[in-house]
Amino acid sequence: MAARPSGRGHFFPSFFPRVAALLANIVIQFMNGLAGASSLFLVAAGLSIIFGVSRIVNFAHGSLYMLGVYLAYSLIEFFGRSSIFGFWGGVLGAAIAVGLIGVVIEVLVLRRIYRAPELFQLLATFALVLVIKDAALYFWGAEDLVGPRAAGLRGAVEIMGKRFPQYDLVLIAIGPLVLGLLWLLLNRTRWGTLVRAATQDREMVGALGVNQSGLFTSVFFLGAFLAGLGGAVQIPREPAQLMLDITVISDAFVVVVVGGMGSIGGAFLAALLIAQAKAFCIGIGDVSIFGATLSFTKFTLVVEFVIMAIVLVVRPLGLLGKLQGAQRGAATVEPPLYPLTRPFWIAVVGLVALLALMPLGGDDYLLVLLIDIAVFSVFAATLHFLMGPSGMVSFGHAAYFGLGCYGAALALLKLKLPMELALLAAPLASGLGALVFGWFCVRLSGVYLAMLTLAFAQISWSVIYQWDAFTGGSNGLVGLWPSEWLKDRTAFYLFTLALCAASIIFLWRVVHAPFGYVLRAGRDSALRADAIGIDVRRFQWYGFILAGVFAGLAGGLFAFSKGSISPETLAVSRSVDGLVMVLLGGVQTLTGPVAGAAVFTWLQDSIARNTEYWRAILGLAILVIVLAFPQGIAGFLKQATARFTSAREREVVR
Amino acid sequence: MLTIEGLNTYYGRAHILADLALQANPGEVVVLLGRNGAGKSTTMKSVIGMVPAQSGAMTFDGTRIDRMASHHIARLGLGYVPEERRIFTDLTVMENLAVGKQPPRDGAPTWTPERLFELFPNLGRMKDRPGGRMSGGEQQMLTIARTLMGNPRLILLDEPSEGLAPVIVEQMAKTILQLKDEGLCVLLSEQNLHFAQMVADRAYIIEKGRIRYSGTMAELAANAAVREQYLSV
Numbered sequence: 001m002a003a004r005p006s007g008r009g010h011f012f013p014s015f016f017p018r019v020a021a022l023l024a025n026i027v028i029q030f031m032n033g034l035a036g037a038s039s040l041f042l043v044a045a046g047l048s049i050i051f052g053v054s055r056i057v058n059f060a061h062g063s064l065y066m067l068g069v070y071l072a073y074s075l076i077e078f079f080g081r082s083s084i085f086g087f088w089g090g091v092l093g094a095a096i097a098v099g100l101i102g103v104v105i106e107v108l109v110l111r112r113i114y115r116a117p118e119l120f121q122l123l124a125t126f127a128l129v130l131v132i133k134d135a136a137l138y139f140w141g142a143e144d145l146v147g148p149r150a151a152g153l154r155g156a157v158e159i160m161g162k163r164f165p166q167y168d169l170v171l172i173a174i175g176p177l178v179l180g181l182l183w184l185l186l187n188r189t190r191w192g193t194l195v196r197a198a199t200q201d202r203e204m205v206g207a208l209g210v211n212q213s214g215l216f217t218s219v220f221f222l223g224a225f226l227a228g229l230g231g232a233v234q235i236p237r238e239p240a241q242l243m244l245d246i247t248v249i250s251d252a253f254v255v256v257v258v259g260g261m262g263s264i265g266g267a268f269l270a271a272l273l274i275a276q277a278k279a280f281c282i283g284i285g286d287v288s289i290f291g292a293t294l295s296f297t298k299f300t301l302v303v304e305f306v307i308m309a310i311v312l313v314v315r316p317l318g319l320l321g322k323l324q325g326a327q328r329g330a331a332t333v334e335p336p337l338y339p340l341t342r343p344f345w346i347a348v349v350g351l352v353a354l355l356a357l358m359p360l361g362g363d364d365y366l367l368v369l370l371i372d373i374a375v376f377s378v379f380a381a382t383l384h385f386l387m388g389p390s391g392m393v394s395f396g397h398a399a400y401f402g403l404g405c406y407g408a409a410l411a412l413l414k415l416k417l418p419m420e421l422a423l424l425a426a427p428l429a430s431g432l433g434a435l436v437f438g439w440f441c442v443r444l445s446g447v448y449l450a451m452l453t454l455a456f457a458q459i460s461w462s463v464i465y466q467w468d469a470f471t472g473g474s475n476g477l478v479g480l481w482p483s484e485w486l487k488d489r490t491a492f493y494l495f496t497l498a499l500c501a502a503s504i505i506f507l508w509r510v511v512h513a514p515f516g517y518v519l520r521a522g523r524d525s526a527l528r529a530d531a532i533g534i535d536v537r538r539f540q541w542y543g544f545i546l547a548g549v550f551a552g553l554a555g556g557l558f559a560f561s562k563g564s565i566s567p568e569t570l571a572v573s574r575s576v577d578g579l580v581m582v583l584l585g586g587v588q589t590l591t592g593p594v595a596g597a598a599v600f601t602w603l604q605d606s607i608a609r610n611t612e613y614w615r616a617i618l619g620l621a622i623l624v625i626v627l628a629f630p631q632g633i634a635g636f637l638k639q640a641t642a643r644f645t646s647a648r649e650r651e652v653v654r
Numbered sequence: 655m656l657t658i659e660g661l662n663t664y665y666g667r668a669h670i671l672a673d674l675a676l677q678a679n680p681g682e683v684v685v686l687l688g689r690n691g692a693g694k695s696t697t698m699k700s701v702i703g704m705v706p707a708q709s710g711a712m713t714f715d716g717t718r719i720d721r722m723a724s725h726h727i728a729r730l731g732l733g734y735v736p737e738e739r740r741i742f743t744d745l746t747v748m749e750n751l752a753v754g755k756q757p758p759r760d761g762a763p764t765w766t767p768e769r770l771f772e773l774f775p776n777l778g779r780m781k782d783r784p785g786g787r788m789s790g791g792e793q794q795m796l797t798i799a800r801t802l803m804g805n806p807r808l809i810l811l812d813e814p815s816e817g818l819a820p821v822i823v824e825q826m827a828k829t830i831l832q833l834k835d836e837g838l839c840v841l842l843s844e845q846n847l848h849f850a851q852m853v854a855d856r857a858y859i860i861e862k863g864r865i866r867y868s869g870t871m872a873e874l875a876a877n878a879a880v881r882e883q884y885l886s887v
Contacts, residue, residue, distance in 0.1 A: 190752060190755075193745065193749045193752050193753060194753060196742070196744060196745060196749075197742045197745055197749075197750075197753045199744075200742050200743065200744060200745075201740050201742065203704060203724070204736065204740045204742075205753060206723070206724040206725045206728075207702050207703075207704060207724045207725075207728055207734045207736070208725075208728055208734075208753055208754045208800065208801065208804060209725050209728030209729045209754075209756050209804050210725055210753065211725045212725065
């Protein structure tokens with residue numbers, strides 16, 4: 001587009017140099033893309049190998065990458081940044097150190113929960129993300145650390161008249177080199193054969209006399225080593241900072257999913273594709289089309305998610321992915337939900353009545369906390385509605401919460417609607433979002449579905465974050481106050497309590513209505529449900545929309561309770577919070593998510609007030625809970641009573 | 655060689671195996687006969703440690719194996735061939751065999767891929783074929799060969815004749831007798847009495863998780879009442 005001739009008379013004289021310049025630009029952008037792809041590939045390959053063998057989606061993989069960057073920074077300082085040995089020794093040392101940290105994590109945490117439900121393992125890796133982030137904060141501080149440039153490779157080479165950093169040439173070589181080495185390791189060694197066998201059926205590998213724990217630990221070492229190396233080699237290109245864990249893990253997820261779960265070659269292709277797309281978006285910059293400026297630079301934030309959404313819709317298993325059966329010997333069957341009994345409803349009514357009496361205590365702060373708990377209980381209940389009865393795990397549920405926030409806020413501020421109507425706009429906006437996003441998501445299942453939900457959440461976040469004129473961008477929107485009759489804290493509390501309790505009770509009723517049976521049938525066996533005439537996909541779509549609607553309502557209430565909102569409301573961390581609430585409470589019970597939301601919100605609030613390191617404390621608390629009660633809080637209570645009664649039954653039989 | 659006493663196994667609250675007891679002696683082929691759902695596969699899985707036993711004692715060559723992890727049990731020389739075959743479909747025949755490989759063992763025949771290809775000539779012709787692109791009969795051969803690579807002293811064969819063409823079933827029987835000649839002890843589970851009669855020395859009949867009958871194959875052949883009660887469909 002830059003080559004468009006400015007006038008007829010100058011066409012020929014100016015055409016060729018311009019084409020040459022354009023070509024040089026393209027080549028340089030392409031090389032930039034190649035350099036960016038290497039590190040992306042390293043992280044994704046590690047994630048893929050770990051997932052293959054352990055079937056654990058390691059959310060802490062980005063954190064391992066971040067540790068790689070920080071450790072490389074410190075080790076290079078220690079070894080001396082001016083010597084070649086100092087630099088490469090630091091990089092390799094950092095990668096090995098991260099590999100060993102991976103071993104520690106595997107041995108201390110993950111090994112104990114291989115038999116726990118899949119989602120619980122996910123929760124454990126979330127907790128690790130929190131702990132590692134605060135550990136990095138403690139050791140390296142909150143400031144960005146700009147790393148040294150590679151000793152001996154500080155210059156640039158000239159390519160078609162443009163300068164290109166020498167170090168980036170080395171990076172370009174590292175990707176294919178590691179791909180080749182990994183291929184040899186997996187296909188030409190006994191260890192690799194065992195890993196590939198265990199990826200398919202680890203129980204059978206054990207029955208053939210192979211010690212699985214040794215195999216798993218070594219796989220974790222390799223995966224973590226690759227993440228650490230991916231981070232360490234980036235130190236001359238990007239500063240070490242605390243946000244890396246989340247950005248890198250979402251990048252790595254995208255690469256793994258686009259490439260196809262478990263396919264190393266696919267991860268390489270996908271890393272190339274995504275890094276190239278990003279490089280070109282930066283390279284193109286701002287372009288004027290029909291007078292409107294289109295910023296491709298801003299597009300870099302979402303381009304990978306757009307690619308992922310397209311790939312997943314066209315090739316649901318990724319570019320090179322093969323259909324992977326569920327890991328044998330790890331299947332957990334969801335127990336049926338017990339029908340809601342009269343004592344249960346009496347307890348619910350009693351609890352709501354008790355909560356309604358809370359304002360009598362006169363503790364204003366308590367009411368603020370209880371409003372938060374009520375709002376997040378609805379949020380968690382909707383996420384649970386997706387994950388539990390509908391069998392669709394969402395990594396991006398905050399999107400609907402956030403769309404609700406912004407729907408209400410924009411209706412109030414831009415459309416000048418009264419607050420009551422603006423609140424109605426919240427579920428409308430989130431429902432509309434769920435309607436569109438859900439249509440794509442229900443076409444997938446399992447981890448792929450989860451990743452696509454994450455993709456849509458990131459796209460929504462990025463649009464809201466960048467659309468300064470409409471959404472206030474990163475500053476968010478302020479001045480969201482409820483109507484006069486709700487101005488009083490007590491009134492607003494009772495209003496929120498009533499709406500939230502009604503929403504949650506409605507969702508519980510839906511689970512036990514025929515619609516809920518259909519969803520559960522589709523979750524337990526999509527094929528059989530299909531065979532008896534249920535259009536599983538359609539019902540899953542309806543379920544998705546329903547969950548979105550109520551999550552949005554929670555968002556709307558949240559906006560009016562705080563008075564201001566920011567893009568934080570639909571950031572990844574909010575989605576993760578929701579997952580933690582649901583998993584903490586237990587996905588197999590209806591009441592669990594509400595309990596989880598209450599405990600989580602309370603913990604977060606009370607710890608955050610007392611220490612800078614609230615994330616680490618929360619993470620450690622989660623780890624303790626995960627290791628002690630692998631079924632969640634509510635699940636644990638249920639199992640304990642079941643064990644008690646069945647032990648008694650057995651006594652009677654004897 | 656293998657002794658099971660008072661074995662109780664549960665799936666959740668369901669009582670699958672009740673006070674099960676059986677024994678297999680060196681050089682014997684012992685068959686566990688029973689209908690679908692009688693508990694044959696669960697018995698096999700309990701022995702190899704895939705399904706935890708609630709109570710009871712299992713010893714293999716004098717070593718207690720209940721409470722042991724699968725890979726430790728396998729390393730004692732106890733081979734397991736699952737009913738569903740569970741071939742590694744992405745791995746080639748040679749790679750499948752490599753996974754099962756263990757060091758040579760005293761008192762047990764030592765197997766190499768070459769020796770196994772003598773036993774299963776078909777496998778020798780498809781060394782580099784992925785396990786997923788083989789017929790059911792070929793997969794059944796491969797799963798036995800894979801277990802033999804561990805040089806076991808005793809092999810658990812869970813319904814080896816299931817789903818195979820009659821001509822392959824006959825071949826399978828021949829193979830089992832060859833293994834017996836090599837000095838292997840075989841504990842197999844079967845629904846097919848005819849197949850059991852071709853290979854086994856002794857039989858146990860299992861129903862609803864309990865052993866209902868035990869005796870030599872000759873005794874079972876003479877006892878029409880027992881066959882009628884527990885084995886006829």
